[in-house]
Structure formats: C-alpha cells, structure tokens
Amino acid sequence: MGTYFRTNYDQLMKPLEKRMFSRIRSKLLAKAQGHVLEVGSGTGINFPLYTNVEVTAIEPDQTMRDQSMKRVKEASVPIQVEDGDAQRLKFADDTFDTVVGTLVLCSIPDPLQALQEMRRVLKSQGKFLLFEHIRSDNPVLGKTMDILTPAWKRMFDGCHLNRNTVEIIRNAGIEIESIHRMFNRIFVVIEGSNPKQSY
Numbered sequence: 001m002g003t004y005f006r007t008n009y010d011q012l013m014k015p016l017e018k019r020m021f022s023r024i025r026s027k028l029l030a031k032a033q034g035h036v037l038e039v040g041s042g043t044g045i046n047f048p049l050y051t052n053v054e055v056t057a058i059e060p061d062q063t064m065r066d067q068s069m070k071r072v073k074e075a076s077v078p079i080q081v082e083d084g085d086a087q088r089l090k091f092a093d094d095t096f097d098t099v100v101g102t103l104v105l106c107s108i109p110d111p112l113q114a115l116q117e118m119r120r121v122l123k124s125q126g127k128f129l130l131f132e133h134i135r136s137d138n139p140v141l142g143k144t145m146d147i148l149t150p151a152w153k154r155m156f157d158g159c160h161l162n163r164n165t166v167e168i169i170r171n172a173g174i175e176i177e178s179i180h181r182m183f184n185r186i187f188v189v190i191e192g193s194n195p196k197q198s199y
C-alpha cells in the first residue's frame with residue numbers, strides 16, 4: 001500500500017481537502033513570514049497557498065517530490081523542494097523565520113527529534129504553524145485508534161493515528177501560543193514560537 005498511497009495521495013485526500021482541510025490550510029499559511037521551512041511537503045498541496053514568503057520544502061519521498069513540482073510552478077512565491085529528513089535537517093542553526101508542518105508529525109518516525117531539529121534551524125522567536133491529527137481524548141475513540149494504528153501504519157505509509165502530538169510539541173520546548181481543536185478534537189491547528197533559550 002505504501003507506493004499506492006504515495007502515488008494516489010491527492011486523489012485519496014480530495015474529498016477531505018475540499019470539505020475541510022483547504023480552508024484550514026489557507027488560514028494557517030497566511031500567517032507564514034519570511035523564509036519558511038516546510039517539512040514533509042508531500043505533493044506540495046500547500047504550495048499555491050503561500051504569499052509574500054520564500055519557501056524551502058523538504059520531502060524524503062521521491063514520488064511525492066516529483067508530484068509537487070507542478071505545484072511549485074503554480075505557486076506565486078519562490079519554492080525550493082529538496083530531499084530531506086526532518087529528524088536530521090541539513091540547514092544551519094537559526095536559518096528560518098517560520099516552520100510549517102501539516103499532517104506530518106503523525107508519519108515521522110521520531111517526531112520529538114524532528115521538532116527539536118526544527119527548533120534548531122528556526123530563529124529565536126520564529127513561528128511554528130502546525131496542522132495535525134492526534135489521538136482522541138475520548139477513552140473509547142482513543143482506544144480504537146490504538147487498536148487500528150498497527151494496520152493503519154502499514155496501509156498509510158507510517159501514519160500513526162494515536163500520537164499525543166500536542167504533548168510531544170510541548171516536550172520539544174515549543175511555546176504554544178494558540179491551539180484550536182476540531183472535528184471531534186482529533187485535529188489541531190497550533191501556532192507556536194521558538195523560545196529564546198538554547199535547545
């Protein structure tokens with residue numbers, strides 16, 4: 001299923017994007033500033049939504065990177081897409097003004113390490129703009145997510161349904177400035193900042 005998922009990601013996501021996600025993405029990305037790092041940019045679904053910024057995007061999967069090239073052309077801002085792993089970023093400390101991650105912390109093998117790396121390359125007081133799905137705090141739904149996750153991970157390329165991503169973000173030392181929970185509290189939009197102390 002891995003290759004199927006990657007090749008057909010846009011088609012599979014289309015109904016959700018149309019009904020729910022595209023509005024959330026637009027609103028969130030309007031807050032991006034300066035030099036933006038987007039991690040796990042996938043097929044570049046966010047690219048046409050950026051305005052008045054410069055974007056460096058990393059995506060480890062070549063199939064998805066290739067698909068994103070058509071959206072680089074549609075974008076109104078300069079976008080550079082590179083191969084890369086969020087857990088080991090190749091950029092210097094304090095390079096970026098904004099870090100964007102959408103539906104990505106569910107898939108990165110070690111999200112805490114990745115967030116710490118994002119903090120390293122983000123300037124002090126730089127912005128985090130995150131849109132993620134998380135484990136439900138409803139005991140029955142949360143337990144169901146735990147049960148489904150092993151099969152889900154195999155079907156959807158390493159995606160975990162049951163991560164406590166808000167806690168992981170806090171543990172990484174990111175200051176959460178606002179958090180909006182939606183769709184039965186299993187999706188979150190988080191704006192955060194990179195506190196001054198060293199990582």
Ligand SMILES: C[S@@+](CC[C@H](N)C(=O)[O-])C[C@H]1O[C@@H](n2cnc3c(N)ncnc32)[C@H](O)[C@@H]1O
Nearest residue numbers: 040041042045060061085086102103104107108
């Ligand atoms: C569910 S897709 C989301 C794609 C896109 N961000 C979006 O909003 O539609 C998860 C993405 O995370 C990427 N990913 C997985 N592991 C990663 C890692 N270690 N570093 C960066 N990206 C990673 C995958 O290749 C995939 O593109």
